[in-house]
């Protein structure tokens with residue numbers, strides 16, 4: 024559905040985007056109104072945030088995390104940013120630049136952590152050293168660095184920019200594997216527990232396309248390139264599959280994910296490892312784990328003593344061809 028020549032459903036002015044899920048087009052002002060309302064509904068429905076909370080937003084330099092930071096500040100929340108340098112070659116250098124410019128231009132407080140400088144490894148090296156696929160080493164590292172920054176900084180809540188497309192794709196993958204532990208934890212709010220900060224996802228009712236449009240109309244400059252390691256990963260394949268379904272049945276993707284939250288998540292309540300009391304303290308760092316030593320401590324140990332690995336050594340074959 025293209026917006027060219029179409030009129031806004033609300034004011035009949037020139038539309039900038041057409042949204043099949045809403046059977047309507049919207050101008051810049053009413054697109055923003057829709058995004059604000061959807062975020063406010065998610066925050067209210069799941070009791071995500073209060074205006075007294077000190078919020079830490081994990082920002083990557085991509086559209087979603089910068090958009091959610093912008094939307095929270097605009098709505099009157101107190102939100103600082105956290106950027107983690109992953110050491111993924113030029114992609115990391117460039118994404119860090121977008122985040123710093125965003126924060127500087129708006130006078131916002133940004134914290135930065137660099138995996139190489141602060142922990143002695145980067146994602147390509149961690150992937151080789153632990154024989155994990157890069158996104159697994161990356162996801163584990165980010166989660167732990169986010170948790171630590173939020174707890175050390177005494178923030179009330181950690182926000183991530185996961186949108187409806189992200190959550191639907193993760194749900195799709197978890198469902199294909201019937202991974203009950205992950206399904207039981209796939210909630211838009213994870214409460215603070217011993218060793219974990221409260222974590223929330225205010226963009227669960229908004230799509231990738233809506234977030235790109237938000238950035239466009241708000242003049243937010245973000246890194247458009249995907250992480251080079253993402254090329255061909257399963258998450259992207261799940262997203263594409265859902266987009267094909269949504270193309271023929273507009274709204275199916277939203278119904279899949281929001282229906283899960285409404286009808287399936289309550290049934291799975293109490294089924295995660297954390298809820299069934301299988302977690303205890305890591306003997307090295309004290310973080311909750313199902314093993315004696317947590318996966319992140321193992322990753323640090325193996326990676327820190329490994330020779331640094333350049334990013335092209337861990338790129339998927341397709342991305343390597345494109346670069347050469």
Ligand code: Q46
Nearest residue numbers: 157158161162250252253
């Ligand atoms: S940054 Fe990290 Fe993503 Fe790159 S290595 Fe994978 S997980 S794709 S959001």
Ligand code: ZN
Nearest residue numbers: 031034050053
């Ligand atoms: Zn309008």
Ligand code: ZN
Nearest residue numbers: 305308317320
């Ligand atoms: Zn540990």
